[in-house]
Amino acid sequence: MEHIIKVDCLKHIYPDKTEVRACGLAFTVNKGERVIILGPNGAGKTTLLNHIIGLLKPVDGQVEVLGMSPYENFNKLRKHMGVVFQNVDEQIIGPKVYDDIAFTARSEGLKKDVVDKLALDIARKLCIEHLLDKIPHYLSGGQKKKVALAGALIMKPDFLILDEPFDSLDAKSKKEIIQILNTVNQDYNTTLIITTHDVNVVPSIADTIYVINSGEIVIKGDAAHVFSQLEVLKDASIDKPILSELFFQLQQSGIEVDIPFSIEEAKDKIIDMINEGQRV
Ligand SMILES: Nc1ncnc2c1ncn2[C@@H]1O[C@H](COP(=O)(O)OP(=O)(O)O)[C@@H](O)[C@H]1O
Ligand SMILES: [Mg+2]
16 A cells, blocks of 8 residues: 655754654555554654644655655645644634634635535534634634634545644543544545544544654554553553553453453443353
8 A cells, every 4th residue: 555644764853952753663654544643742743743744844854745745845735634733722713613614715716605515514514513603712622623623624635634632622522523533534535643642542543553752653553552562651651541451450360351442342341241250
């Protein structure tokens, strides 16, 4: 499969001389893949994303998006990307939610009725059509995230880049955003690249997880692979998801059970265990 994004041993130097790297394993992304970049604060996640978006210029190493350097092809690649930054307040600029969602479509010079339809379609998909006339400033954190997401998605980008989208969301909004992202990925084959330090969301949204710690990409793999590398996770100050921890401890107590990655899977395993127990 052809990689649409490739980062290899990236090095960045901020104006104050802080040096940040994304070295170690190569970071590669395939079309339609759901990729999570997991790491503690200060690991270099946002720096890596900003290089992929083309906002920063690497000092060393390879950064390629659709075979191009994103920094040198910013305008060309911009059309393929939807981006939601960590602080959506800085991103939401329209006087009304509608204006904000419609921003990219308008700047493409599309006709008003086309823009209206695109904005309404994406607002419906994200279940926020009732917010279109509201002033973004007064929305809740979860609603603002959805508005920023709708704005990023209006032109159906090939890939969607989200920096800590689950940060400071309550459990309900988190679940809704995960559901929306998975639906968008399925319906449009949109590639997702998401940073987070929240391990518990990872199994429900990731095909591939990269763990980054102090500028080194230390693990790449699916949830089962990544969450079995206990020592590496500990070194990166990453807890295991609570379900993995629970079932890992059951294994330690001598119970033969595989580690589940969703509540549904865990429920089925527990029911199986109870039923087996009753037969004994
Ligand atoms: N604009 C900046 N100027 C100087 N240092 C920065 C800047 N942005 C980030 N850094 C530093 O770069 C390192 C990586 O930061 P960042 O990429 O934001 O990590 P993460 O997103 O994983 O928390 C940190 O040590 C951080 O302090
Ligand atoms: Mg960050």
